[in-house]
Amino acid sequence: MLLQDQRVVIIGGTSGIGLAIARASIAAGATVIVASSRQSSIDAALADLGPSATGQPVDVQDTDAVGRFFDALGDIDHLVYTAGEALSLMPISDLDLDRARGFFQTRYFGALNIVHGAVPHLRPGGSVTLTSGSAGERPGAGWALAASVCGAIASLTRALAIELAPIRVNTVAPGVVRSPLWGQMSDTARAEMYEGAGAALPVGRIGEVEDIARAYLYCMTQGYGTGAVINVDGGALLV
Numbered sequence: 278m279l280l281q282d283q284r285v286v287i288i289g290g291t292s293g294i295g296l297a298i299a300r301a302s303i304a305a306g307a308t309v310i311v312a313s314s315r316q317s318s319i320d321a322a323l324a325d326l327g328p329s330a331t332g333q334p335v336d337v338q339d340t341d342a343v344g345r346f347f348d349a350l351g352d353i354d355h356l357v358y359t360a361g362e363a364l365s366l367m368p369i370s371d372l373d374l375d376r377a378r379g380f381f382q383t384r385y386f387g388a389l390n391i392v393h394g395a396v397p398h399l400r401p402g403g404s405v406t407l408t409s410g411s412a413g414e415r416p417g418a419g420w421a422l423a424a425s426v427c428g429a430i431a432s433l434t435r436a437l438a439i440e441l442a443p444i445r446v447n448t449v450a451p452g453v454v455r456s457p458l459w460g461q462m463s464d465t466a467r468a469e470m471y472e473g474a475g476a477a478l479p480v481g482r483i484g485e486v487e488d489i490a491r492a493y494l495y496c497m498t499q500g501y502g503t504g505a506v507i508n509v510d511g512g513a514l515l516v
């Protein structure tokens with residue numbers, strides 16, 4: 278098995294794409310450590326994942342807490358970062374600078390802080406896989422902030438691939454994926470959004486979390502690609 282006896286830490290591994298990565302990693306032979314902000318999501322994820330998983334909450338903004346989190350874990354093989362809240366639109370005409378800065382907190386500064394804490398513990402041959410989104414290269418009107426976060430993660434990925442080499446650093450950029458991220462929409466609005474977004478894509482459907490998890494597994498298990506942003510978006514960049 279591709280991840281036999283390897284230790285995979287997934288920040289954001291308690292829901293959606295991260296939880297699917299945790300399941301796929303365990304199926305590939307790994308033991309996984311999932312972390313996110315809420316104990317309730319950790320408990321639910323561990324009940325789902327079974328004995329090959331452990332987990333605990335972590336405040337991704339707190340450098341000391343992140344340091345303690347990784348010190349307690351010891352050596353790890355792969356770090357995955359999928360933590361993030363739902364993206365919301367902010368047209369430039371409605372700019373709120375404090376809210377705009379907030380877009381970067383979990384997805385960018387959280388990722389940076391987690392990488393800083395994890396790197397001393399990554400074994401040779403290890404990898405880091407971050408998360409962006411197709412909005413980075415294919416933004417619509419009102420997506421300036423969300424697209425900027427994706428662009429920042431892509432640049433961070435390339436810079437870290439050089440600085441942390443030979444540890445490999447990659448990013449997965451999903452398109453629209455069916456996940457709890459969209460849970461704040463009404464059932465009807467969400468179903469319509471999924472239907473409309475899928476119909477507009479070359480593949481004719483939106484993504485499932487398992488589609489996206491395979492890209493993260495690829496990033497962990499191949500030994501050659503680094504500094505890459507892998508788009509898994511049903512062809513969204515083409516239409």
Ligand SMILES: NC(=O)c1ccc[n+]([C@@H]2O[C@H](COP(=O)([O-])OP(=O)(O)OC[C@H]3O[C@@H](n4cnc5c(N)ncnc54)[C@H](OP(=O)(O)O)[C@@H]3O)[C@@H](O)[C@H]2O)c1
Binds near residue numbers: 292364453454458
């Ligand atoms: N779903 C999509 O269509 C889509 C498309 C493009 C990109 N993405 C990106 O992919 C990533 C994962 O999305 P998803 O669909 O898997 O979302 P999800 O199902 O809502 O999962 C998000 C995860 O992040 C954790 N999280 C949220 N805020 C956190 C914080 N401050 N600190 C630590 N953990 C935090 C959540 O757990 P807690 O609530 O316990 O903190 C949860 O485990 C996100 O960055 C998202 O923007 C998703």
